[in-house]
Amino acid sequence: MDIGIDGRVDTGGAANVGAVQNDTLRSARFRLEREAHWRQLDELVTRAEKGGTAALGYDEVRNLAAGYRQAMNSLSVARDISLDRALIAYLESLCARAYLVVYAPQESLGGLTARLLLQGIPQAVRRSALPLFIGFLALILGAAAGYKLCQNDPSWFYTFVPPELADQRTPDASADYLRSTIYGDEGHDSDRLAAFSAFLFSHNTTIVILIFTLGIFVSVPSFILTFYNGLILGAFFAMFARRGLGYDVFAWLSIHGVTELAAIAIACAGGARLGLAVLLPGARTRKEALRHQAHDAVKLAILAALMLIVAAIIEGFLRQLIQDPFWRIVIGWGMGVFWMSWLLLAGRGSKTSREAAR
Known part of the structure; x- marks a missing residue:
């Protein structure tokens, strides 16, 4: 008190x-x-x-x-x-x-990575049939158009292919020079080849990122960029074919291109998933549809990045070491069989797959 x-x-x-x-x-x-x-x-x-x-x-x-x-x-x-x-x-x-x-999930980083590779990515690919069709269609149509135009008029090559990407391989170059760029039998120094390989990897990585991120705009920019990469491919092939080097350049492209070009098409598919969510949200709101589609779209982007890394390793080493066109084709398309087997067969029948299908 x-x-x-x-x-x-x-x-x-x-x-x-x-x-x-x-x-x-x-x-x-x-x-x-x-x-x-x-x-x-x-x-x-x-x-x-x-x-x-x-x-x-x-x-x-x-x-x-x-x-x-x-x-x-x-x-x-x-x-x-x-x-x-x-x-x-x-x-x-x-x-x-x-x-x-x-x-919280009691799983190590190794376990999460294994689950992503063995289940998450393959299942996302199998759920992306339409976006993958769009991606590969854009690439194939672009290659066909680039080949046809440059076969009829070689000057189209300069329209489609940036000078830094051409690296003196132009329609004006001789057959002997073009052959030397395929087989390296003219004494091209290793530093130049390494620098060019690094440039290609940087260029393709930038393209893949753009293709994926621009897909949200109703998929159109992704389709156009993928189509443009097909134009470059077709223009290059036409230039070599006109010099009688069609088989040789096919082998040269196959050893790394099967993986590299598939990565570009898959990145387009990831962007297409985002674009389709905006264009065709279904019963969901566009925000909800975008969030739902983003799970698989990101997995496709991870797959594209992984394939680009593998393609860069092949391009930087195997393509220079292996000169026989037959073995270049075997390695390149063998990698294609490996990718298809993994993506089509892995993760089937798992609980995660059944839940995602609902």
Whole structure:
């Protein structure tokens, strides 16, 4: 009880002090009754964070789940009776950590990568028949148009092919020079070949990124860019064919081009999935359709990136080391069989596949 300066008794201050003391005692009693369980849960969570739940025994996993439920109940009570903020903050942190240990996927990076390669990407490809048809159609139509135009009029080559990509391989070049660029039998230095391979990889990576990201605009830019890459391909093939080197350039393109060109078409398919979600959302809103299609579209983009890396390795090494056109064709189309076998057969009949089909 406090006495004010005017002589009156200040009962409010005494009541406040009493309430604070009562809350402090209640908080201390609450902590004392349950703190042992919290410490046990904290220890189990810490061990699981370091080594995963596999590091815990059966009884410890059961205690972890039970401790998480008890901690959630304690947090709810602490909030209702307005215990001290430090205790509430501790319980919130403990419950959040325990939630991640109990409910978050307990899978290593290696496991996630294996699941992506063995299930996620192949299943996404098989669900993308129409977008893949669009991507490969754009590439094939472009190649056919580029070949036809340059066969009839070689000057079209300069319209379709950038000078830095042509690298002196033009319709004006002699057959001997063009042959030397295929087989490297004229002493082309390795530094120049390595620089050109790096340029091609950079160029194709940029194209793939553009094709994929621009697909959201109703797929049209993706289709046009893929068609344009087909024009370049057709123009190159026509130029060599006019010099009697059709088989040779087919082999030269096959060893890395089967993988590289497929990557471009697959990137177009990923962009087409985004574009079709905007153009034909179905029963969903466009935002929901875009979010739904993005899961498979991103997997197609990852596949395209992986294929570009493989193509770059083949282009930088095998294409220079293997000069026989027969073996170039075998390696290139053998890689094509490998990609098709993986993408068509992997991940069939799994639970993930059945759930995605619903």
